[in-house]
Amino acid sequence: MSKKFWYLTKVSLKKKINSKWFVITNIILALAIILLLNMNSLINFFGGDFDNKIQITVIDNNTNSYNLLKENIKSFSSSLKGENEELKLTVNLSDKSLHEEESNLDNDEIIIVLNNSNKEYLTAKIISEEKIDSVTYQVLSQSLNSTKSAIGMTLNNIDPSILTEISTPVSIDRVVLSDENSVDENMEIIMGSVFPTVILPFFMLTIFLIQMIGGEICEEKTTRSMEIIISNVSPKTHLLSKILASNVFVILQGLLLIIYAIIGLLISTDMLSGGLSMPSDITSIFDSLVSTGFVDKLIYVIPLTLILIVLSFIAYSVVAGILASMTVNMEDFSQLQTPLVFISLAGYYLAIMAGMFNGSILIRILSYVPFLSSFVSPSLYMMGQIGIIDIIISIIVLIIFIYLLLHFGIRVYKVGILNYSNEKVWSKFFKAFKNKDV
Amino acid sequence: MLEVKHIAKYYGNNKAVSDLSFTVKDGEIFGLLGENGAGKTTTFRIIMGLIDANEGQVLLDGREINYNTTDRIGFVTEERSLLTKLTVLEQLKFYGVLKGLDERTIERDIDNWLEKFEISSYKNRKIKELSKGNQQKIQFISAIINHPKLLILDEPFTGLDPINVKLMKEAIYTLQKEGCSIIFSSHQMEYIEDFCEKLVILVKGHPVVSGMLKDIKEEYGIKNIMLRGEELPLEKIKKVKGVISVSKVRGEIEVKIEDKSVAPKIFSLVKNFNITKYDLVEPSLNEIFIEKVGGIHE
DSSP: OHHHHHHHHHHHHHHHHTSHHHHHHHHHHHHHHHHHHTHHHHHHHTTOOTTOOEEEEEEEESOOOHHHHHHHHHHHHHHHHOTTSOOOEEEEEOOSOHHHHHHTOOTTEEEEEEEEETTTEEEEEEEESSOOOHHHHHHHHHHHHHHHHHHHHHHTTOOHHHHHHHHSOOOOOOOOSSOTTOOOTHHHHHHHHHHHHHHHHHHHHHHHHHHHHHHHHHHHHHTTHHHHHHHHSOHHHHHHHHHHHHHHHHHHHHHHHHHHHHHHHHHHHHHHHSSSOOOHHHHHHHHHHHHTTHHHHHHHHHHHHHHHHHHHHHHHHHHHHHHHHHOSSHHHHHHHTHHHHHHHHHHHHHHHTGGGGTTOHHHHHHTTSTTTHHHHHHHHHHTTSSOHHHHHHHHHHHHHHHHHHHHHHHHHHHHHTTOOOOTTHHHHHHHHHHOTTO | OEEEEEEEEEETTEEEEEEEEEEEOTTOEEEEEEOTTSSHHHHHHHHTTSSOOSEEEEEETTEEOOTTGGGGEEEEOSSOOOOTTSBHHHHHHHHHHHTTOOHHHHHHHHHHHHHHTTOGGGTTSBGGGSOHHHHHHHHHHHHHTTOOSEEEEESTTTTOOHHHHHHHHHHHHHHHHTTOEEEEEOSOHHHHHHHOSEEEEEETTEEEEEEEHHHHHHHHOOEEEEEEESSOOHHHHHHSTTEEEEEEETTEEEEEESSGGGHHHHHHHHTTSOEEEEEEEOOOHHHHHHHHHHHHHO
């Protein structure tokens, strides 16, 4: 029987991989991922530049605050973009009239006009040819506010040393007493941007897996070849071979996505720096991840997450297989699989929004729930809301769930794959579910 | 030898098959007849081990059906059971391996089979690209590729032209000579009469007629006299006691009589007319089927 099992698995896997659609899809995916990771170079190639420096020209109408503003712009720009990053704003003082500057204004130039004000100490006008990106505007706005405060304090005879102390950002030493695993709030910001990207392929592969296993079983049913297959192998062997083949396929597809991403990064590195350094955005994200302890946690979380992902794939494919056995055509399966897709979607959103449920018992319980756990558990662990032991509990729950699914589900599967009628379908399957002799 | 012993299958209160028994000896072709929904498919599924009978048992060469014995069974289903996206070679290999053969043996045998059925050129073509008739041939080859001990044929000639029917008949007779037990099911009674010595007719899961074909015809009693001649005294024939009906069939007169004792009376009536044909024939299986199945419906 094991020979037939491996043969069924091999044929199922070969059919998926040898398909021209697999090749075409992967070419498209590879191109899309590589292009996305090299978007910067691509835009440069077509005449644009993410790294264009913005020229800020200051017309100071007797406020004598140009130098202070320049320092403030430099300071805020660094704090927002990271200390190691090259400053993209260059600031210079103009001795020309506003009219002259406006007539020669380019797209990457901004004019700031500083004026005195009796009531407000300082007023400013920001002029640009087109809209300014929000980060640059934020830098300019904060710098002007800070300059205004400094002018105000100077005019009110506040000591320069006191002024410096007032201007210095508050040093925050963040301590959370209630949970030693907790990390600072910065992690939540990082989780908000990094984690959705990391788990998106898993979500996509889950959907892919559900449709693939259902499609294959439906095809064998509708062509009536199921009767011949099932007369030679047991329904259990048949279902397990489909599960194995589909899971190997999605894992293979997942690995291919990683390879495409690595190729994209290598090309990006080569094009941008000509050396082995990473692109600045990725370096910046990586530095942030290291500083928040994210990378240290990855060492523990990666193996456990991989186990959770593989087990979740198996659970999803068992349910998809059982649902497919109950349907008589692909349209029926498309409808029946919708709840499963929604569960998966719920898991994905819960993982993204996990930070909002800080300390909630509900989200902790949801992290143990099969189908959701592979999305939610790693997310909560990275934010320090659960520990390793909770992930291990999720894994154990998932294993028990898969065992029960197979134990009871196979009864439904055995009846379902030979059923070609939509009459009293649920009553047939509930009966099969309860009947151990099926 | 296949032995089906008192099998019964219930779906709730509905009896799909009830107390059905028959045996098919080695090298015997057995007819399993019944109208649509009579329980034939359920019987085939029980024999194939796809579903379990509620009562009774099925033995192949004295052993209960399991996944080892099904390797020795071939099954041509009524509807085509082919994976249409596969090529002919892939399809035959797929079913062959599932029947316990190794890929090399199948590859070695495939060419012979394809040649025998005159479809060698389609070896690497996808099933969906083939005509219905050629698909039926592939289905037949996939059922016999394992040289089965038991072959179940459910409407095997669907979609075939007379030349291909002849090819398939020859293959079936070859298998019969090799000792294969064959169960044959068709709604075309002439095929059953051609092939089967023994049969059973199912009505709503019950066997209503069972036994050797010649005995069934004998027991049926009603005979037909086929007459060909000029100005035959049809009105007088109709009035003879024991005559059921008189009708014209393909230019001849068919006189249906209750039993063969009526035949001499008819002969004495027509012997002085210019007759070119007087033939006492057995009733067709079609007539018996309609009578038995229709009678129960009424």
